[in-house]
Amino acid sequence: MVSAFKEPIFNTRPFLPPLDEFTRGLKLIWEHKWLTNDGPIVREYEQALADYFHTPDLCLFANGTLALQIGLQALEVSGEVITTPFTFVATAHSLFWNRVRPVFCDIEPDTLTLDPDRVEALITPWTSAILAVHVFGNPCRLSRLQEIAHRHKLHLIYDAAHAFGVKVEGRPLVDFGDLSMVSFHATKVYHSFEGGLLVFRDGALKKKLNYLKNFGFENEVEVMMPGTNAKMTEVHALMGLLMLRYADQIIDRRRAIDSAYRERLAGVSGLRFIAPRAGVRHNYAYMPVLIDETAFGLSRDEVYHALKAFNVYPRRYFYPLVCDHPCYKALQIADPLTVARRTADQVLCLPIYPDLALDDVHRVCDIILDIRENRAEWRRRVAVFGLEPDRPVGPQPNEGWEHVLDRP
Numbered sequence: 107m108v109s110a111f112k113e114p115i116f117n118t119r120p121f122l123p124p125l126d127e128f129t130r131g132l133k134l135i136w137e138h139k140w141l142t143n144d145g146p147i148v149r150e151y152e153q154a155l156a157d158y159f160h161t162p163d164l165c166l167f168a169n170g171t172l173a174l175q176i177g178l179q180a181l182e183v184s185g186e187v188i189t190t191p192f193t194f195v196a197t198a199h200s201l202f203w204n205r206v207r208p209v210f211c212d213i214e215p216d217t218l219t220l221d222p223d224r225v226e227a228l229i230t231p232w233t234s235a236i237l238a239v240h241v242f243g244n245p246c247r248l249s250r251l252q253e254i255a256h257r258h259k260l261h262l263i264y265d266a267a268h269a270f271g272v273k274v275e276g277r278p279l280v281d282f283g284d285l286s287m288v289s290f291h292a293t294k295v296y297h298s299f300e301g302g303l304l305v306f307r308d309g310a311l312k313k314k315l316n317y318l319k320n321f322g323f324e325n326e327v328e329v330m331m332p333g334t335n336a337k338m339t340e341v342h343a344l345m346g347l348l349m350l351r352y353a354d355q356i357i358d359r360r361r362a363i364d365s366a367y368r369e370r371l372a373g374v375s376g377l378r379f380i381a382p383r384a385g386v387r388h389n390y391a392y393m394p395v396l397i398d399e400t401a402f403g404l405s406r407d408e409v410y411h412a413l414k415a416f417n418v419y420p421r422r423y424f425y426p427l428v429c430d431h432p433c434y435k436a437l438q439i440a441d442p443l444t445v446a447r448r449t450a451d452q453v454l455c456l457p458i459y460p461d462l463a464l465d466d467v468h469r470v471c472d473i474i475l476d477i478r479e480n481r482a483e484w485r486r487r488v489a490v491f492g493l494e495p496d497r498p499v500g501p502q503p504n505e506g507w508e509h510v511l512d513r514p
């Protein structure tokens with residue numbers, strides 16, 4: 107039997123640039139005494155990102171959630187928006203904050219992204235946009251979604267929170283659609299502690315986004331619209347700026363880990379990885395594996411709990427589906443979400459981060475194979491020790507939805 111890790115192996119750990127590079131930058135901030143409100147480092151960072159993404163049409167924010175929320179507001183998205191339930195809750199929350207009703211649509215099995223073949227059936231006179239997610243950094247079916255959005259005159263918005271550094275035929279993935287949001291949260295491939303970016307087609311949006319993230323201020327005495335506070339600080343921009351130097355190195359390192367998992371676990375009955383796509387430069391943001399209980403001999407939850415006994419902490423992203431959380435349960439859903447439901451029950455994201463040693467990746471694989479070998483024993487043990495109890499649900503799960511539950 108393979109032994110447990112002495113130290114926990116978490117799903118992810120952030121990459122950090124050398125501390126002295128960061129402290130040198132901090133000294134500058136101390137000298138400037140300019141901490142936020144479009145400071146010199148934020149400006150330098152925005153320019154560096156414009157060079158990285160080959161477009162001036164982008165805008166920095168305090169985090170990805172506010173970026174998406176404000177992006178939807180700037181595009182004046184209203185009524186209903188077709189989106190995926192297989193995502194982080196912030197995707198749907200950004201609609202809620204714009205008083206827009208999410209219409210959940212199934213995903214396709216190969217990419218786990220919004221299934222274009224199911225989108226059209228959900229379009230109604232109230233639909234104003236499609237909000238698709240490049241989940242785990244895997245590009246959506248870009249041309250199919252573009253064609254549907256164009257034909258129905260809908261905005262096409264991408265939650266590209268996971269997709270920093272992904273390219274399609276050499277083009278940054280954020281180049282597609284009307285607007286894309288990238289998250290720079292600490293758990294992402296590339297981060298600025300917290301942060302978010304919008305990249306958009308219509309350059310005229312920039313002015314509006316700048317208003318919306320800074321209370322609507324035009325100047326000292328004029329407020330043009332009731333904006334909020336979603337500005338990035340100088341310290342966050344400094345981190346982001348430094349991290350840009352290491353972005354390619356981080357992705358290369360992740361690629362090596364991804365390959366090691368795929369090689370070691372290839373052909374194991376009941377395990378399926380998402381196949382890499384031709385023409386795509388992936389960023390290896392996550393290491394999702396789908397576990398078929400019948401073929402593997404254990405359910406995803408049993409494997410998840412067994413791994414914890416070895417001090418390995420994978421994550422069940424994205425389970426439950428967004429639509430199954432108490433706050434969204436009251437929404438009526440037309441699509442049976444067959445693939446999304448199956449995926450949420452099967453998916454397990456294995457540890458992947460730049461500092462994870464390849465020897466440790468091999469050991470995680472040894473443990474998975476060992477768990478499978480001894481599946482009868484693990485089924486018994488997990489049953490004896492029990493699965494985690496469901497957390498108690500709050501008293502008013504649908505509070506806040508009254509205004510969007512009924513169609514306008």
Ligand SMILES: Cc1ncc(COP(=O)(O)O)c(C=O)c1O
Nearest residue numbers: 169170171194196267289290291
């Ligand atoms: C798919 C998705 N959308 C939106 C967000 C929100 O981004 P942030 O944490 O930067 O607010 C995240 C993650 O954090 C995410 O995974």
